[in-house]
Amino acid sequence: MTKLWQRILPKSLVGQVILIVALALFVAQVINFALLLRERNRMLLTTATAPSVARIVDALERREGIGFRMQGPNRVAFFRSRPGLSGTRRSDAERRAADMLQDVGISPRTLLAFEDIEEPRFDRRSRMRNRLDPHRPRMTHRLTLAVEYAPGLWVTAQSRMGTGLPRLNGWLVGQTLILYVIVLLPLLWVGRRLARPLKDLTAAARQFALSGSSDPVKERGPGDVRDMTMAFNAMRARLLAMLDEKDRMLGAIGHDLRTPLASLRVRTESVEDEAERARMSETIKEMSRMLDDILSLARAGRSMEPLVKVDLSALADAVVEDFIELGSPVEMIESDRAVAPVRPQLIRRALRNLIENAVVYGHRAQVSVIHDSGSIRICVSDEGPGIAEDRMEEMMEPFTRLEGSRNRETGGAGLGLALVRAIIAEHGGSLRLTNRPEGGLEASLVIPG
Numbered sequence: 398m399t400k401l402w403q404r405i406l407p408k409s410l411v412g413q414v415i416l417i418v419a420l421a422l423f424v425a426q427v428i429n430f431a432l433l434l435r436e437r438n439r440m441l442l443t444t445a446t447a448p449s450v451a452r453i454v455d456a457l458e459r460r461e462g463i464g465f466r467m468q469g470p471n472r473v474a475f476f477r478s479r480p481g482l483s484g485t486r487r488s489d490a491e492r493r494a495a496d497m498l499q500d501v502g503i504s505p506r507t508l509l510a511f512e513d514i515e516e517p518r519f520d521r522r523s524r525m526r527n528r529l530d531p532h533r534p535r536m537t538h539r540l541t542l543a544v545e546y547a548p549g550l551w552v553t554a555q556s557r558m559g560t561g562l563p564r565l566n567g568w569l570v571g572q573t574l575i576l577y578v579i580v581l582l583p584l585l586w587v588g589r590r591l592a593r594p595l596k597d598l599t600a601a602a603r604q605f606a607l608s609g610s611s612d613p614v615k616e617r618g619p620g621d622v623r624d625m626t627m628a629f630n631a632m633r634a635r636l637l638a639m640l641d642e643k644d645r646m647l648g649a650i651g652h653d654l655r656t657p658l659a660s661l662r663v664r665t666e667s668v669e670d671e672a673e674r675a676r677m678s679e680t681i682k683e684m685s686r687m688l689d690d691i692l693s694l695a696r697a698g699r700s701m702e703p704l705v706k707v708d709l710s711a712l713a714d715a716v717v718e719d720f721i722e723l724g725s726p727v728e729m730i731e732s733d734r735a736v737a738p739v740r741p742q743l744i745r746r747a748l749r750n751l752i753e754n755a756v757v758y759g760h761r762a763q764v765s766v767i768h769d770s771g772s773i774r775i776c777v778s779d780e781g782p783g784i785a786e787d788r789m790e791e792m793m794e795p796f797t798r799l800e801g802s803r804n805r806e807t808g809g810a811g812l813g814l815a816l817v818r819a820i821i822a823e824h825g826g827s828l829r830l831t832n833r834p835e836g837g838l839e840a841s842l843v844i845p846g
Contacts, residue, residue: 410595411588418584419577426573433569441558446490446510449542449554450497456552457503476551480543484513487540494542507545512558515539594618598626605633654688702740709735709744709773709844710766716748717764725756732766735773737846739824744842747820748775750813751840755779759837772826773846778839783832793818793828817842 407413456473474480490510498505515537538558545551594617604611611633616626662681668674710732717729748764755762759779767774784792793814817840818828826844833839 409592411585411592414588415581415584419581422573422576422580426569426576430569442490442493445540445556445558446493446542447497448556449540450494452554452556453542453544453552454498454501454503456554457546473552473554476553477549478551479545480551480553482509482511482541482543482553484511484539484541486510487512490540490542494544498544503546505544505546506548507543509543511541511543513539513541591618591622594622594626598622598629601633602629605636610637651688655685658685658688702742704738705741706736706738707741707744709737709739709775709846712741712744713748713764713766713775716745716752720752720756720762725752726761727752727756728761728763730763730765733768735766735768735846737773737844739844743820743823744775744844747817747842748777750817751777751842754813754840755781755838768846771845773844775842775844776839777841778833778837780837783836783838784830786832789830792830814840 407416452473456475487510490512491508494510495505495508498508539555540558541553541555543551543553594614598614601611601614613630613633614626616623616630618626658681662678665674665677665681668677711734713732714729717727720727752762752764755777756779759781761780763778765776765778767776814828814830821828821842821844824844826842829841829843831839831841
């Protein structure tokens with residue numbers, strides 16, 4: 398039931414407000430209809446009962462004797478015994494008539510009310526009029542009121558009853574439509590005026606979360622929405638200032654650390670032991686790579702490289718060619734053309750990290766590009782031992798390395814997959830790690846496209 402309601406309920410704030418107001422108006426109209434119907438029935442009952450009561454009171458006051466009859470529409474008759482009545486007994490009419498008689502000081506011993514249908518009698522002329530006018534009423538609802546005013550003495554009177562419900566229903570339908578137009582149209586206008594700045598604010602927040610920057614949102618709409626937009630713009634400006642300060646600080650740290658590393662690299666040339674000099678140079682290179690990875694990870698989401706539409710199959714093939722020239726066991730599987738807006742240098746770096754991991758830990762790498770509906774996957778497969786399923790997410794965290802199946806002697810600080818995930822997240826995509834059924838690990842860069 399909850400899932401069905403969630404599917405029916407509009408997703409937008411404006412739609413939900415309009416739906417709630419529409420339901421409230423509908424409930425109010427139902428209550429209004431019930432009250433009007435009750436009052437209408439009471440009025441119809443009074444209209445039908447009052448003439449008969451008035452005729453009975455008038456006849457009793459005149460007391461023209463047993464057998465007195467009034468013909469025509471004002472039918473009043475006296476009886477010495479209970480008259481035979483047919484039709485449907487109306488207890489509500491009996492209560493209403495008893496109250497009216499009590500108001501004029503008459504307390505009947507017995508009071509009966511019956512409703513029946515009287516078919517009108519037509520002469521030749523009236524039949525002709527009835528044929529010419531098919532909307533002419535053919536039957537009349539009649540109320541017969543019988544009062545025992547003395548032991549064994551009865552008086553009866555008849556009057557017509559009306560319904561009027563079709564007219565009441567039509568009036569209520571028209572009233573409801575007018576009410577919906579008067580209330581919902583201005584509400585729709587107010588809702589759209591409210592939703593437009595909220596939509597702009599949502600788009601700016603998503604852009605900021607994706608790229609780390611966004612344009613300021615125009616402050617418009619109701620006062621509360623303007624205040625929220627002002628708060629967002631102030632927070633955006635403060636965060637951008639903090640991120641700029643962080644970039645400046647990282648640049649200064651990188652410069653300050655690279656200077657002594659360069660000095661150490663020069664000093665290693667004076668070491669006479671060739672093996673020791675080689676080990677020192679390798680350590681310095683490892684420190685430089687680690688510094689680059691740390692700075693790149695810290696600056697993730699703040700790249701100044703613009704988005705460019707690139708054929709990812711061609712880009713992957715170029716990266717594979719670089720590894721092949723260095724003698725690495727890397728193979729490019731023929732793939733179809735797949736174009737997407739990306740930052741080419743960042744994608745190259747992410748792909749290089751995955752291929753290096755595949756070569757080092759999985760002996761060889763196979764690269765393929767698959768264009769699915771709505772996304773492009775750059776897959777890098779290896780023939781290594783894979784990763785335990787419960788450690789997949791852990792391996793994408795910074796400074797995390799796998800013990801056992803991943804040899805620690807190969808080096809690295811555990812930043813490669815974390816940097817790849819940060820780069821692909823900047824493109825609105827994701828990094829997926831899966832163990833292949835035939836053995837090995839498959840790392841996929843999933844890019845919207």
